[in-house]
């Protein structure tokens with residue numbers, strides 16, 4: 001019995017000594033250490049609290065899988081493997097910059113003119129207000145990939161009706177298309193963009209993903225679609241499929257344009273995205289197609 005007591009006493013003393021020493025030494029360094037540890041905790045949640053629901057959706061993760069072509073995805077290939085997405089991305093611990101808003105940097109403070117309605121211009125220089133969310137979002141009644149859910153299946157009413165008509169027309173022509181991601185909140189885009197930056201670095205991420213506020217998906221007027229022939233992934237090879245060609249030839253009939261054509265990559269700053277449809281109304285979609293110029297330039301001239 002005594003032995004244990006003695007042993008315990010010395011253990012306690014030892015513990016105390018060690019503890020004191022440790023604490024003293026540690027305090028100073030703590031700051032440094034903490035940062036790193038955060039990274040380990042990958043869970044995305046840090047960024048958006050609300051997004052938990054969204055996170056399930058794979059936007060982020062998808063990309064990895066999808067990848068036939070490097071940076072294809074403007075957003076995330078929602079459709080695919082939902083599982084992976086979130087995990088990897090979260091870690092972003094944004095080192096230096098500010099947490100959420102950082103994204104804005106590139107933009108030079110230009111705010112989108114919402115008075116333009118369905119012609120609102122959102123690009124790398126012009127952003128939607130952080131708190132902007134269309135008041136007329138409604139579910140688009142079309143087939144979506146299984147990983148799409150909630151708000152991501154919604155669009156502004158006029159655009160929702162248009163994509164429904166487009167899908168009916170596509171189906172009538174034998175096309176097999178599904179929506180993968182429509183509306184995206186600012187908060188969701190924050191997660192997504194940060195995840196991409198963590199994975200590929202900011203410079204690369206900028207080529208295929210919009211910074212928060214700069215995504216057309218936040219406008220409720222954009223939707224990503226893909227076909228069974230490419231396993232509903234957001235890949236540039238969609239453009240070579242029957243469905244991709246159909247979209248290029250007929251989207252304008254329903255008021256949509258392929259927003260980021262290959263020939264205007266340098267001008268828009270985005271890689272070719274045959275899956276990203278932007279609604280601007282039938283009249284303007286036909287004009288943009290006929291003019292063969294990016295929406296940015298078309299609107300610049302239209303506004304004069």
Ligand SMILES: [Zn+2]
Pocket residue numbers: 074075217222223224275276277
């Ligand atoms: Zn898109």
